[in-house]
Every structure is written in structure tokens, then in C-alpha cells.
Amino acid sequence: MSNASASHPFDQDTAVDKVTDGHYAATVTDRWSALTGHPNGGYLQALALRALGEGTAHPDPVSVATFYQRPGNPGPAEVHTEIAREGRRLATGEARVLQQGREVIRTMAHFGDLRNATGPEHRLAAAPELPEPAECLDPLAELSLDGLSIARQVEYRTAQPFGFMQGAPSGMPQAEFWMRLRGGREPDLLALAFLVDAAAPAVLELGEPPAPTVELTTHLRARPAPGWLACRVQTRHVSRGFHEEDFEIWDVTGTLVAQSRQLAMFP
Amino acid sequence: MSNASASHPFDQDTAVDKVTDGHYAATVTDRWSALTGHPNGGYLQALALRALGEGTAHPDPVSVATFYQRPGNPGPAEVHTEIAREGRRLATGEARVLQQGREVIRTMAHFGDLRNATGPEHRLAAAPELPEPAECLDPLAELSLDGLSIARQVEYRTAQPFGFMQGAPSGMPQAEFWMRLRGGREPDLLALAFLVDAAAPAVLELGEPPAPTVELTTHLRARPAPGWLACRVQTRHVSRGFHEEDFEIWDVTGTLVAQSRQLAMFP
Numbered sequence: 001m002s003n004a005s006a007s008h009p010f011d012q013d014t015a016v017d018k019v020t021d022g023h024y025a026a027t028v029t030d031r032w033s034a035l036t037g038h039p040n041g042g043y044l045q046a047l048a049l050r051a052l053g054e055g056t057a058h059p060d061p062v063s064v065a066t067f068y069q070r071p072g073n074p075g076p077a078e079v080h081t082e083i084a085r086e087g088r089r090l091a092t093g094e095a096r097v098l099q100q101g102r103e104v105i106r107t108m109a110h111f112g113d114l115r116n117a118t119g120p121e122h123r124l125a126a127a128p129e130l131p132e133p134a135e136c137l138d139p140l141a142e143l144s145l146d147g148l149s150i151a152r153q154v155e156y157r158t159a160q161p162f163g164f165m166q167g168a169p170s171g172m173p174q175a176e177f178w179m180r181l182r183g184g185r186e187p188d189l190l191a192l193a194f195l196v197d198a199a200a201p202a203v204l205e206l207g208e209p210p211a212p213t214v215e216l217t218t219h220l221r222a223r224p225a226p227g228w229l230a231c232r233v234q235t236r237h238v239s240r241g242f243h244e245e246d247f248e249i250w251d252v253t254g255t256l257v258a259q260s261r262q263l264a265m266f267p
Numbered sequence: 268m269s270n271a272s273a274s275h276p277f278d279q280d281t282a283v284d285k286v287t288d289g290h291y292a293a294t295v296t297d298r299w300s301a302l303t304g305h306p307n308g309g310y311l312q313a314l315a316l317r318a319l320g321e322g323t324a325h326p327d328p329v330s331v332a333t334f335y336q337r338p339g340n341p342g343p344a345e346v347h348t349e350i351a352r353e354g355r356r357l358a359t360g361e362a363r364v365l366q367q368g369r370e371v372i373r374t375m376a377h378f379g380d381l382r383n384a385t386g387p388e389h390r391l392a393a394a395p396e397l398p399e400p401a402e403c404l405d406p407l408a409e410l411s412l413d414g415l416s417i418a419r420q421v422e423y424r425t426a427q428p429f430g431f432m433q434g435a436p437s438g439m440p441q442a443e444f445w446m447r448l449r450g451g452r453e454p455d456l457l458a459l460a461f462l463v464d465a466a467a468p469a470v471l472e473l474g475e476p477p478a479p480t481v482e483l484t485t486h487l488r489a490r491p492a493p494g495w496l497a498c499r500v501q502t503r504h505v506s507r508g509f510h511e512e513d514f515e516i517w518d519v520t521g522t523l524v525a526q527s528r529q530l531a532m533f534p
Contacts, residue, residue, distance in 0.1 A: 063482040063530045065332035069352045085336045119508030119533045215330040217484040219530050241386030263330045263486050266386045
């Protein structure tokens with residue numbers, strides 16, 4: 001995860017500059033914001049992970065949990081990292097992202113090497129069944145992206161329009177769709193750690209408002225093949241001000257590459 | 268979470284003694300071990316959470332992630348805790364459990380108050396459909412519990428025998444069953460943080476061996492009513508040496524009280 005010659009906004013905006021061992025400087029930009037004006041939680045997580053990855057010889061984040069404490073803001077940030085254990089198969093560490101001296105998020109992760117990982121294979125769930133992206137519609141095509149800068153970085157394709165975008169929430173907080181970074185930036189594990197939080201919340205189909213993420217756990221299961229990513233999002237339990245959102249990302253070869261669950265809390 | 272007059276083994280064995288602020292002494296016992304001889308990961312997590320809970324005014328763990336680094340062992344342990352943020356609705360902190368000076372697990376958590384939490388309610392999934400516990404069988408009844416000390420603390424009831432226990436794995440890595448602590452110790456959130464890891468791994472029904480947990484995230488959604496807990500476990504993706512296991516716990520009133528996912532790694 002080098003900072004050199006990064007040209008895509010995702011690589012530019014997750015770049016970290018080493019100050020001292022375990023201490024990095026970064027800049028949170030305004031290119032990853034939803035309507036709140038605050039940077040997306042997956043983007044902040046990717047920034048934390050990128051700094052953390054600098055400290056271990058293991059190339060791949062495989063399990064990541066981020067605890068969100070305060071909304072981030074565009075502007076300077078510090079990332080403090082610690083490798084708790086550098087093992088043979090896994091390294092474990094954490095990264096804290098601070099802005100103006102206050103901790104915004106804390107991310108803990110195991111890193112490993114998914115290239116060489118082997119073991120028994122049992123695949124008991126199916127990838128989303130979607131028409132080819134070219135046969136799908138762009139749900140953002142007729143939408144104003146004012147204040148939704150994240151939509152300038154990520155694009156989506158769906159078989160049908162989202163009900164909530166038509167003013168008619170379906171009542172079913174689940175969806176399947178294609179997603180990718182714009183501009184030909186192919187997916188990698190770091191991008192997946194952002195993209196699991198980059199789609200419209202499933203609770204919008206219940207007529208509920210979006211809610212800040214308080215915790216996000218992601219398991220990265222394989223390095224993704226280049227191309228579109230098939231995604232599935234679902235919420236099943238909205239209760240006491242909290243709800244979970246499950247997110248799966250499958251690559252174009254039909255391999256599950258990321259699965260996440262977040263807990264969100266209504267304001 | 269007081270240490271006083273604890274009489275059940277779960278309360279005794281998760282007790283922590285304050286040494287200084289943020290530093291606790293504990294004893295990991297041999298009463299929570301599976302066949303490996305190492306203490307169960309959910310038990311270690313409950314120990315970490317109990318120490319962490321001492322440092323916040325918020326009574327309830329609501330979201331917990333534990334990263335497992337090394338197997339624990341019966342014997343003394345230290346727990347180092349840090350509250351990163353004490354907010355109005357949530358407090359956030361982490362606990363590190365060390366044995367012989369080496370970090371065994373690290374647990375991060377949000378604490379809140381589930382008694383007073385309110386918000387929209389949408390319940391889109393159903394509790395396990397199980398016969399009453401009295402009409403079920405005890406899957407451990409004819410089993411030797413030698414080396415399986417955890418089974419002396421937890422009991423189970425199932426509608427049918429588990430296939431893997433009959434030497435005939437079903438091929439379906441999923442199950443529904445009742446579970447509770449033995450001895451009349453009613454469930455609370457701390458017990459749930461243990462119980463999500465206290466059942467037989469679903470991959471045994473694939474004919475695969477048990478695998479150590481490397482990460483476990485649990486969302487605690489409501490304080491459980493007294494009584495048996497209805498549980499559902501499922502694994503869907505076994506790949507590259509890793510697999511996830513999803514676990515749900517519902518109380519006798521049909522309320523989802525805990526949902527967890529763990530990532531396990533074959534040795």
C-alpha cells in the first residue's frame with residue numbers, strides 16, 4: 001500500500017504520510033460525503049487500514065472492525081497505529097484516526113495473505129442474480145448529486161429503480177445491485193473496505209432516515225477480480241434505535257470477496 | 268457488573284479485581300474449555316467486557332468486537348482497559364487480556380443503555396421454531412464430557428440429534444436449538460457475549476474440524492428475559508482456510524437479543 005504516484009481520488013484521499021513510526025498524517029477530503037456533509041465511514045476506515053497496513057509485512061486485511069465515535073470532517077487528520085502481534089499467518093493491530101486531537105474512529109484488524117491461503121471449500125450461498133451491468137439502469141442518472149460527493153466517486157447499476165428514490169419505499173429493506181469506483185480504478189481489498197459502506201442504507205426502503213454507523217465489521221474473503229462488483233444489502237432487525245445492515249460483495253467471477261455487518265443508531 | 272457475592276461459576280470466573288485504574292487482575296479457569304484444553308473465546312471475551320464495563324457509567328455492552336491473537340490458558344491474567352470516549356448515548360473503549368505478559372485477546376466495545384433506548388421497530392426475521400425445551404432432547408445426554416468442561420456449564424436442547432454427533436454430518440452447516448447456563452443462572456448481556464461462542468461449530472455438519480475463532484463481533488440488541496434462549500447458527504462460506512459463523516440468540520419472549528458473526532481459521 002504505497003502512497004507513490006496515486007492518481008485516483010480513492011488512492012489520493014487515503015494517502016498517509018509517515019511522521020514517525022506508528023504516526024501518520026493524512027487529509028480527509030470532501031469527496032466522500034453523503035448528504036450529512038460528513039465523510040463516509042467506509043472511507044475513514046480505508047484511511048485507517050491503509051496506515052495500519054504500512055506497519056505489517058502481511059499484505060491483506062482479512063478482518064476489520066471499526067468503532068465510530070464522532071463524525072469526521074474534511075481537513076487534516078492524524079493516524080496512530082499499533083501492531084499488537086506480528087504472527088506467521090496473521091498480524092493484528094489497530095489504528096486510531098484523530099481530528100483536532102479527538103479520536104474519530106478506531107479500527108482493529110487482522111492482516112494476512114489471501115493469495116496463498118488454502119483450505120476446504122464449501123460455498124453454500126449464491127451471488128446476487130443480476131442482469132449484466134450494461135442491461136441495468138443507473139439509479140443516480142436523474143438525481144441531483146449536490147451534497148452527495150460520494151456519488152461522484154462510485155457508480156451503481158440496478159435491475160429496477162430503488163423504491164425510496166421514487167418516493168415509494170418498498171417496505172423491504174434489501175437490494176441487489178452492481179457497484180464500482182468510477183474512472184476505471186479496479187477494486188482491491190482496500191476499496192472493498194470502503195465500498196461495504198458506500199451504498200444507500202437499506203432502511204430507506206422502510207421509509208426510515210439514514211442513521212450513522214456506530215460499528216462496522218468486514219471480513220475480506222478473497223482479492224477481487226477486476227470489474228463490476230455484485231452487491232447485496234439487507235437489514236432485518238430495527239429495534240430500540242439500532243439496526244444492523246448486512247452487506248456482501250461478490251466479484252464478476254462469482255466469488256464472495258467481502259461480507260460486512262454494521263450497527264447503525266438513529267439520531 | 269459487581270464482583271461481590273458472585274456464586275455462579277460464570278460470575279466467579281469472569282470476576283476482575285482492580286489493581287489500579289484501567290488495570291485488573293483475573294483468573295482464567297479450566298471450566299470453559301472445549302476439547303482443545305484452551306478456554307472458550309466467548310468466555311475470554313466476557314472477562315474482557317466485564318473489566319471494561321467497570322470503567323463506564325453506561326450499563327450495557329451493545330456492540331463488541333474481539334480479535335483473538337493467541338490461545339488462552341487456565342491461570343492468571345491481566346486486563347488493561349481504556350475508555351476512549353464517554354459520550355451521552357454511547358461509551359467506547361477497549362480491553363486487552365494478557366497472560367504471562369503476552370496479549371491473548373483485544374476487545375473493543377460500545378456501551379449504552381438498552382433499557383431506555385427507543386426508536387422505530389421493524390422486525391423482519393423470525394425466531395427459531397423449536398418445540399418447547401421439555402419436548403426436546405439433550406444432545407449431550409449420552410456423550411462423555413471428558414475434556415469438554417464448557418458442557419458442564421451450558422446446556423442445550425434440540426428437536427433432533429445433531430448429525431455430526433451421530434457420525435453422520437448433515438452437510439448443512441446450520442442448526443436451531445435451545446441453550447442456557449446451567450444451575451439457574453439467568454441470562455444477561457454479559458452471558459450472551461459468552462453464549463454466542465458456546466455451541467458446537469456449524470462446520471462440524473460439513474465433516475470439517477472445529478477451527479479457532481480469529482474475530483468475533485456481537486451486537487447486543489436487548490436485555491434478555493429469564494429462561495431458555497433460542498439459538499440459530501449458520502455458516503455459508505468456507506474458503507481459503509477461513510469461514511464465518513453467524514449466530515443469533517432470541518429470548519423466550521421472541522425478542523432477538525444478540526446477533527454475532529465470527530471468522531474462524533482452520534489450523
